[in-house]
Amino acid sequence: MTSRRTFLTGAIAALAGAPAAALAAPAAAAAPGQATPRWGMLIDLRKCIGCQACTVACAQENALPEGQHRTHVPVYELDTPSGPSQAVLPRLCNHCDDPPCMPVCPVDATFKTAAGAVVVDADQCVGCGYCVQACPYEARFINHETGTADKCTFCVQRTEAGLLPACVETCVGNARVFGDLNDPTSALRVLMAAHETKQLRPEFGTNPRVHYIGLDDSLQSAVRTGGGARQLRQSAPARSHQEV
Amino acid sequence: MTAIDILSIDHDMPWRPWAVFYFLLIGASVGAALLAVYARWTKSGEGRGALMAATALAVAAPLPLLADLHQPARFLHFYLSFATDSVMWWGSWLLPLYIGSVVALAVVSALRLRTRLETLLYAAVGLFGIGILGYTAGEMTIVAARPLWHTVAFPVVLTLTALTAGAGATLLFDAVRGEKGLGCRVVAAGSALGLVVMGLWMLTDPAMATLALEHEPLALLGGLLGLGLAVPAALALVAGRSRTGRALAGLAAVFGAFLFRWELFTGAQLMSKTESAFFGHASLTAADTLRAAAGSAGVLVLAILAVIILFTVLAPRGGRQTHA
Numbered sequence: 001m002t003s004r005r006t007f008l009t010g011a012i013a014a015l016a017g018a019p020a021a022a023l024a025a026p027a028a029a030a031a032p033g034q035a036t037p038r039w040g041m042l043i044d045l046r047k048c049i050g051c052q053a054c055t056v057a058c059a060q061e062n063a064l065p066e067g068q069h070r071t072h073v074p075v076y077e078l079d080t081p082s083g084p085s086q087a088v089l090p091r092l093c094n095h096c097d098d099p100p101c102m103p104v105c106p107v108d109a110t111f112k113t114a115a116g117a118v119v120v121d122a123d124q125c126v127g128c129g130y131c132v133q134a135c136p137y138e139a140r141f142i143n144h145e146t147g148t149a150d151k152c153t154f155c156v157q158r159t160e161a162g163l164l165p166a167c168v169e170t171c172v173g174n175a176r177v178f179g180d181l182n183d184p185t186s187a188l189r190v191l192m193a194a195h196e197t198k199q200l201r202p203e204f205g206t207n208p209r210v211h212y213i214g215l216d217d218s219l220q221s222a223v224r225t226g227g228g229a230r231q232l233r234q235s236a237p238a239r240s241h242q243e244v
Numbered sequence: 245m246t247a248i249d250i251l252s253i254d255h256d257m258p259w260r261p262w263a264v265f266y267f268l269l270i271g272a273s274v275g276a277a278l279l280a281v282y283a284r285w286t287k288s289g290e291g292r293g294a295l296m297a298a299t300a301l302a303v304a305a306p307l308p309l310l311a312d313l314h315q316p317a318r319f320l321h322f323y324l325s326f327a328t329d330s331v332m333w334w335g336s337w338l339l340p341l342y343i344g345s346v347v348a349l350a351v352v353s354a355l356r357l358r359t360r361l362e363t364l365l366y367a368a369v370g371l372f373g374i375g376i377l378g379y380t381a382g383e384m385t386i387v388a389a390r391p392l393w394h395t396v397a398f399p400v401v402l403t404l405t406a407l408t409a410g411a412g413a414t415l416l417f418d419a420v421r422g423e424k425g426l427g428c429r430v431v432a433a434g435s436a437l438g439l440v441v442m443g444l445w446m447l448t449d450p451a452m453a454t455l456a457l458e459h460e461p462l463a464l465l466g467g468l469l470g471l472g473l474a475v476p477a478a479l480a481l482v483a484g485r486s487r488t489g490r491a492l493a494g495l496a497a498v499f500g501a502f503l504f505r506w507e508l509f510t511g512a513q514l515m516s517k518t519e520s521a522f523f524g525h526a527s528l529t530a531a532d533t534l535r536a537a538a539g540s541a542g543v544l545v546l547a548i549l550a551v552i553i554l555f556t557v558l559a560p561r562g563g564r565q566t567h568a
Contacts, residue, residue, distance in 0.1 A: 050251075067254060075251035086250075091518065100389065103329035106336060107321040126321050127314025129258025130332050136389035138518045142258055147314035200518075204388060223518065 037180035038209075039115045039154050041168070042188050042197065043090050045214035047175035050075050050088035054167035054176065061155060061166035065144040070152040071167050078218060089219050090176070092167070093118060093139040093152035094200060094208030101131035101140060109149070116209065117154040125149050136204045154178070181209060255523050257513040261533040262312035264505045265540035266305055267380060268409065270339070271402070272501060273301035274373040275410015277346055279426055281370040292353070293418035293425045294410070296551050298369075299350040301413060302343045303547040308540045309339075331386060335379035342372035350551065354559045377403050392452060392512040397445035401438055401504060408434035408476065409501030415494030419487045428480040428490055431497045435477035438500070442469055455511045463507055472500025 055072045062070060071092035078085045095118050102110045102118065109124040110131055120131075125148035132140045132149060143150035155165035159178075163169070168178040179188030197211040201221050277298035283291025310316045322336035349365035381399035388394045411430035418425035446456045446464075456464040476496035483489030510526035527533060 069253055072253050073251070074253075077250055104332065104383075104387075106327050106330040106332035107318075107325040108327045109321075124318075124321060124325075125315065126318045128312075128332065129314070130330070130383070132258035133387050133513075134389055136517055138255070138516065141255055142314050 035182060037115045038182045039095070039117055039159065040179065040181040040188055040209040040211065041092075041154070041165075042177040042179075042191055042211045042213065044175045044177070044191070044195075045088065045090075045212055047173040048073065048088050048090055048171075049173050049175075051172060053170045053172055054090060057166040057170035058152070058155075061158070062153075064150070068141055068144060068150070070139075070150065076219065076223070078216060087216055087219060089212075089215070090167075091137065091139065091200075092210065093135075093154075094137050094206065094210045095152075095154060096206035096208050098206050100134045100136065100204065100206060104130045104134045106130065113156060115154075115159070117156055117159075118151070119153045119156055120149050120151060122146055122148045122150075136201050136206065137208075252516075255516075257510065257523060257526065259509060259513060260312055261506075261510075261526075261530075261536035262308040262539070264502070264509050265536050266308040266312060267402075267505050267509070268498075268502050269301050269305040269308065269540065269544070270376060271380060271406030271505075272409035272413050272498065273298045273305060273346070274342070274376050275407040275430075276301065276414045277342075277369050277373045277410070278407065279411055279414055279430060281366050281373070283426055284366050288426065290423065290425050292555070293421055293423060294414040294427070295346075295350060295353055296555055297410065297413040297417045299346050299554075300544065300547040300551045301410075302346045303550065304540065304544040306339070306343070307543045308536060311536070311539060331379055331383035335376070335383060338372055338375040338379055342369070342376050345369045345372055350554060354555045356560060377406060380406075389517050390512045391449075392455065392508060392515070395445070395449055395452070397441055397449065397452075398508065400441050401445070402508075404434050404438040404441065405472075405501035405504045408438065408497040412476065412494035412497030412501070415490045415497075419491035419494065422487070424485065424490075427494060428483055431476050431493050432480035435473045435480070435497060435500065438504075439469060439473040439477065442473065451515075455507070455515075459514075460507055460511060463503065468500060468503045468507060471496060472503045476500060 050073050052073055055069055058064070058071045059069060064070065071090060073088050073090045076087045076089065078087050095116060097116070099110075099112075099118050102112070106128060107124055107126055109121045109126070110118065111121065112118055122143075127142055127147045127149065129142055129149070132142060135151075140149055140151045142148070155163070155167075158165055158169075164178055165176075168176040177188050177191055179186035181188065183189060184193075191213070192211060195213045197213055198215040198220055199208040199211055200215075201208075203221060276294045280291040280294035280298055283289070283294060310319060313319065322333065325333065327333040345365055345368040349362065349369055352359070352362045352365060381402045384390070384393045384402070385399045386394070392398065408431050411427040411434065414425055415427035415431065418427060445452050447453070476493050479489055479493035479496060483493050506526075506528070514523045514526060516523060
């Protein structure tokens with residue numbers, strides 16, 4: 001199967017010297033004789049322009065309630081020695097190898113697919129919010145419409161059909177690369193081998209499957225914010241009633 | 245290096261004010277129940293008020309818990325799963341066992357059936373009550389993503405304030421019944437100890453210091469340390485036989501336990517873990533909070549009425565006195 005996206009992905013990867021075998025869109029269901037994939041994502045922050053196309057594509061693909069997102073791209077202004085610098089950091093579920101959200105679930109609603117994507121059985125979930133508390137990446141939320149825990153699934157409905165996740169498919173800068181971490185010839189692994197990558201919040205020992213190229217050290221762990229949008233909203237008169 | 249967030253999204257607190265009331269009611273219930281068990285163990289004969297308080301609070305506790313679930317009608321899923329890795333799953337079994345044993349003990353005690361069953365029920369109440377204290381503190385303390393909960397001090401103060409709230413509720417019941425009871429000593433000791441631990445926590449933990457000094461100085465320093473811990477300890481020490489003094493000490497102890505839960509539950513949840521989301525505000529006068537307060541208070545009043553009817557109307561006249 002070849003799509004415009006896979007063609008473009010292939011063209012870009014080919015320019016970067018990636019093997020041709022790594023260029024095809026992932027086939028989630030392993031063919032007979034093939035090993036089960038281990039999905040992962042690489043986000044090249046040098047290419048992300050913070051356009052939020054991934055945010056919108058995800059919301060549309062997964063029919064999310066207004067204002068709730070499985071992925072989004074926070075924008076920061078960093079105070080660097082050379083002056084203010086803008087940084088973007090696309091965030092989504094990290095589909096950790098050791099996800100803290102999974103063991104806390106009291107009804108076994110959170111589980112891993114064969115390919116390692118962490119997903120929620122919305123019919124089983126009681127909406128207790130314990131997994132939302134446990135996730136160190138703030139990647140989960142209680143869906144307003146279903147009353148159950150919601151999160152990125154790596155678009156399991158698409159990857160099982162051999163398609164890319166919606167955020168990857170739509171990324172105009174080709175900043176998001178999705179593929180099989182077990183396959184050393186995948187574009188993902190080739191890029192990871194060629195660049196220094198980082199994961200978010202390594203101090204939690206969760207071993208995320210989302211890797212970043214070009215991640216600023218100040219954004220890797222808990223971000224120390226010194227103001228900005230949140231502070232402006234906190235001081236807004238209409239909502240300034242935090243007193244107890 | 246600091247960052248300024250230019251674009252972030254809004255999130256809601258997953259645990260709403262209902263959770264604060266659940267943890268208050270069930271903690272206070274266990275605190276009162278353990279007081280009743282102690283009274284029975286020492287044969288002091290002053291444990292009836294504690295048992296009444298424990299029963300009313302235990303009967304009321306499940307409502308706010310269910311209301312905090314976003315899919316409350318699915319609560320049976322807890323019992324159809326086998327999620328032994330989850331502290332909350334263990335709690336879902338401990339809760340009915342504890343409530344069932346407290347209610348059974350109340351019935352047996354009210355009907356003055358001093359039998360071996362009563363002794364067994366006291367043991368069960370003590371055992372399951374300690375289990376409840378363990379699960380409520382444990383399920384929050386293990387959440388490494390919440391720095392305010394993932395500390396040594398948090399479960400200690402949560403447990404201490406559960407005990408003082410239970411003793412405080414007992415003091416209120418005993419004040420109405422005109423009895424002295426055992427609550428004052430627990431309120432004095434528990435509140436004083438809680439004050440010391442809270443002080444050390446604020447001095448040694450940067451996350452707690454930030455909450456106390458930057459976000460909620462009035463509520464934590466004035467409200468919790470002052471009104472919620474120092475005042476009940478002082479009142480309990482000086483109250484003597486004064487019914488009003490003891491009732492005020494009890495009320496202040498319950499207030500302290502509530503404020504600790506309110507501040508630590510909402511304060512922790514409002515702190516973004518990744519600084520990529522805005523969690524809004526929590527207010528005692530917000531509609532969500534008032535709804536939870538009204539619902540919890542309503543079911544508690546009904547539970548108190550039921551307990552009073554059980555112990556005063558249904559109890560046989562002139563029967564044998566129990567130790568409780």
